[in-house]
Amino acid sequence: MPKVLISDKMSPRAAEIFRERGIEVDEKTGLDKEELAAIIGDYDGLAVRSSTKATAKILEAATNLKVIGRAGIGIDNIDLAAATNHGVVVMNTPFGNSITTAEHAIAMLFALARQIPAADVSTQAGKWEKSRFMGVELAGKTLGVVGCGNIGSIVADRAQGLKMRVLAFDPYLSPERAQEIGVTKVELDDLLRRADFISLHTPLTDKTRNIIGERAFGLMKLGVRLINCARGGLVDEAALKVALDTGKVAGAALDVFATEPAKESPLFGHPNLVATPHLGASTSEAQVNVAIQVAEQMADFLLTGGVTNALNMPSMTAEEAPRLKPYMALARQIGGFAGQLTRSGIRAVSIEYEGHVAGLNTKPLTAVVLEGLLKPNLESVNMVNAPVIARERDIDVSEVLHEREGDYHTLIRLTVTTETQTRTVAGTLFANRAPRIVEVHGVPLEAELSDHMLYIINDDRPGFVGALGAALGKYDLNIATFNLGRSVKGGYAVALIAVDQPIEQEVLDAVAGLDYVQQVTHLSF
Numbered sequence: 001m002p003k004v005l006i007s008d009k010m011s012p013r014a015a016e017i018f019r020e021r022g023i024e025v026d027e028k029t030g031l032d033k034e035e036l037a038a039i040i041g042d043y044d045g046l047a048v049r050s051s052t053k054a055t056a057k058i059l060e061a062a063t064n065l066k067v068i069g070r071a072g073i074g075i076d077n078i079d080l081a082a083a084t085n086h087g088v089v090v091m092n093t094p095f096g097n098s099i100t101t102a103e104h105a106i107a108m109l110f111a112l113a114r115q116i117p118a119a120d121v122s123t124q125a126g127k128w129e130k131s132r133f134m135g136v137e138l139a140g141k142t143l144g145v146v147g148c149g150n151i152g153s154i155v156a157d158r159a160q161g162l163k164m165r166v167l168a169f170d171p172y173l174s175p176e177r178a179q180e181i182g183v184t185k186v187e188l189d190d191l192l193r194r195a196d197f198i199s200l201h202t203p204l205t206d207k208t209r210n211i212i213g214e215r216a217f218g219l220m221k222l223g224v225r226l227i228n229c230a231r232g233g234l235v236d237e238a239a240l241k242v243a244l245d246t247g248k249v250a251g252a253a254l255d256v257f258a259t260e261p262a263k264e265s266p267l268f269g270h271p272n273l274v275a276t277p278h279l280g281a282s283t284s285e286a287q288v289n290v291a292i293q294v295a296e297q298m299a300d301f302l303l304t305g306g307v308t309n310a311l312n313m314p315s316m317t318a319e320e321a322p323r324l325k326p327y328m329a330l331a332r333q334i335g336g337f338a339g340q341l342t343r344s345g346i347r348a349v350s351i352e353y354e355g356h357v358a359g360l361n362t363k364p365l366t367a368v369v370l371e372g373l374l375k376p377n378l379e380s381v382n383m384v385n386a387p388v389i390a391r392e393r394d395i396d397v398s399e400v401l402h403e404r405e406g407d408y409h410t411l412i413r414l415t416v417t418t419e420t421q422t423r424t425v426a427g428t429l430f431a432n433r434a435p436r437i438v439e440v441h442g443v444p445l446e447a448e449l450s451d452h453m454l455y456i457i458n459d460d461r462p463g464f465v466g467a468l469g470a471a472l473g474k475y476d477l478n479i480a481t482f483n484l485g486r487s488v489k490g491g492y493a494v495a496l497i498a499v500d501q502p503i504e505q506e507v508l509d510a511v512a513g514l515d516y517v518q519q520v521t522h523l524s525f
Contacts, residue, residue: 144195335372
């Protein structure tokens with residue numbers, strides 16, 4: 001039974017879902033890093049919000065961990081690179097609090113335009129400073145949205161309902177999508193120059209850190225208003241303080257800060273600042289939604305292999321996982337076959353999907369092929385980190401899809417180019433469930449793989465099979481299956497032989513010493 005730790009406060013519905021799905025769950029919140037490190041090795045899954053810090057040190061101690069689920073969008077508290085290196089899937093819930101966060105940004109927009117928080121304080125203090133709080137209309141103004149994904153696009157939609165013009169900067173926003181949601185796609189500098197209000201909805205990365213800083217403020221209109229309900233660190237708070245003091249920025253509304261909890265800040269107390277304590281996702285509906293989503297996603301992964309909203313591996317729905325399972329087994333065998341024969345550095349990998357498999361989700365299959373290929377020569381490789389390891393080693397990986405059927409209803413062919421040679425291996429499924437190798441090094445044959453196998457390349461000469469049988473018999477090795485193919489008459493032959501007992505080195509030496517043998521390798525699956 002998989003075991004999950006919920007280490008941050010979240011809706012009780014998350015724990016209920018885990019238990020309903022047959023997963024053991026512990027709820028232990030408020031753990032410090034030493035306490036978490038001491039127990040994390042007992043768990044297959046870790047469900048967090050923003051308080052728990054899944055650092056490299058924690059992940060080092062998480063020897064059984066398979067998945068981290070973030071109930072929310074941002075993963076600033078999770079070391080994604082370390083998780084990937086340790087083969088841990090990291091998931092988030094990008095849709096559960098999108099509406100809630102977008103609505104908070106719109107609320108901040110109104111608060112800035114009409115100075116509502118300051119007017120409330122003044123009025124409740126017994127003052128009636130009607131002339132002091134002269135606001136501005138939103139209708140007809142230009143809103144610049146930095147980051148137009150799930151939340152940004154909702155903000156854009158709501159702003160258009162307020163009759164605002166919307167500019168959007170997002171490198172991943174296609175012209176077609178921009179047209180569909182009714183925004184004008186522009187470059188960042190153009191947005192900064194033209195916008196009356198600017199709302200941030202982009203993740204915090206090395207590229208976006210302090211994206212709104214001294215240079216950006218210099219490009220903005222006099223009297224611009226800024227909203228940040230995304231991530232602290234997107235705004236250079238010292239530069240914002242200067243811009244507020246000089247009047248370049250007429251007002252700023254911040255729900256997030258570079259350091260949280262933000263108990264003190266040079267911005268606090270500024271008359272033109274509206275501040276809230278990271279309330280973007282703080283509605284009862286959003287908290288329930290993200291808790292349900294993270295629990296369902298993690299349960300699907302732990303029980304069926306389904307991968308949804310993963311940030312470091314291809315997605316594979318819970319419905320797809322059973323259909324892909326036999327193909328995953330085939331992909332792992334093909335990769336493992338080639339990996340056990342590889343003796344020099346890999347330069348390139350090409351994976352061809354032919355027939356029925358070409359119409360499936362092949363990204364997870366490619367990850368599994370790479371896992372099988374790299375595992376014989378590297379420790380701690382799995383389908384999560386295998387693509388990353390391949391990139392780090394400058395291995396060129398390509399996929400080719402052929403929806404047409406060839407000799408088989410479905411076929412996966414792997415071509416591996418190393419420093420010394422190019423090798424191919426191909427496989428199919430018999431009865432849509434049983435993996436079979438059907439081609440090795442261009443030679444057709446059909447073989448079921450097993451625990452103890454001999455892979456032999458030999459000259460195609462009479463008498464070899466008899467000599468091989470006699471050699472194996474000398475060491476009391478019983479042949480379970482014998483699969484043989486050849487390139488051309490009198491050329492070279494490839495044999496895949498399954499035996500019932502473990503194969504010792506002296507057996508390999510004896511077979512290698514037979515006439516006509518070019519290569520002999522022990523394979524295990």
